[in-house]
Amino acid sequence: QVQLVQSGAEVKKPGASVKVSCKASGYSFTGHYIHWVRQAPGQGLEWVGWIITISGGTNFAEKFQDRVTLTTDTSISTAYMELSRLRSDDTAVYYCARTDYSSPRSHIDHWGQGTLVTVSS
Amino acid sequence: QPALTQPASVSGSPGQSITISCTGTSSDIGGFDTVSWYQQHPGKAPKLMIYEVINRPSGVSNRFSGSKSGNTASLTISGLQPDDEADYYCYSYTSSSPWVFGGGTKLTVL
Numbered sequence: 189q190v191q192l193v194q195s196g197a198e199v200k201k202p203g204a205s206v207k208v209s210c211k212a213s214g215y216s217f218t219g220h221y222i223h224w225v226r227q228a229p230g231q232g233l234e235w236v237g238w239i240i241t242i243s244g245g246t247n248f249a250e251k252f253q254d255r256v257t258l259t260t261d262t263s264i265s266t267a268y269m270e271l272s273r274l275r276s277d278d279t280a281v282y283y284c285a286r287t288d289y290s291s292p293r294s295h296i297d298h299w300g301q302g303t304l305v306t307v308s309s
Numbered sequence: 310q311p312a313l314t315q316p317a318s319v320s321g322s323p324g325q326s327i328t329i330s331c332t333g334t335s336s337d338i339g340g341f342d343t344v345s346w347y348q349q350h351p352g353k354a355p356k357l358m359i360y361e362v363i364n365r366p367s368g369v370s371n372r373f374s375g376s377k378s379g380n381t382a383s384l385t386i387s388g389l390q391p392d393d394e395a396d397y398y399c400y401s402y403t404s405s406s407p408w409v410f411g412g413g414t415k416l417t418v419l
Contacts, residue, residue, distance in 0.1 A: 232413040295345040299354040
């Protein structure tokens with residue numbers, strides 16, 4: 189079965205960077221995009237960006253353009269999201285998620301369990 | 310400010326039907342048949358309930374249905390059950406962002 193297993197919770201200081209991993213199993217990793225979505229405490233879902241796993245191409249929400257880096261290691265079916273210059277309002281649960289098929293217009297059909305990133309001095 | 314507008318909350322009694330709306334523009338909901346809906350219970354990851362406006366993934370109850378008219382998509386849940394109590398989010402491809410969520414709707418089963 190499709191599984192996306194994310195790395196554990198992180199606590200970072202303002203100005204630092206964080207890198208979250210997302211290991212996929214149960215399907216062909218390069219046949220689907222990986223999206224990243226975040227959810228601040230008590231708030232709604234916010235789309236961060238996606239990566240085309242077969243090529244490494246990326247697309248981001250405008251507010252994250254200059255602070256987020258998305259990468260993959262296809263040899264181990266793992267995607268990564270790095271967020272730099274952290275601020276307190278970056279405190280959130282970060283989810284990786286898989287698209288149903290390999291297209292920029294495909295919906296998300298499976299989600300990771302989420303990784304809590306806390307930014308605090 | 311989310312690009313897609315949902316009511317903050319809706320409620321219904323067990324057995325009743327409710328509808329959650331999701332309003333956008335011709336650049337998102339009105340321009341593409343890509344609306345999906347996700348259910349999220351507290352502390353859990355979202356779960357896909359409807360995709361491409363009207364389609365239900367295998368394993369999702371046929372009490373859940375989706376529709377779209379113009380720039381507004383809707384999720385209808387019939388025969389409400391206690392476990393339906395959750396947050397619901399719409400999600401659409403857009404010509405600019407390129408993906409946006411609605412602000413979320415809290416469903417309370419009375």
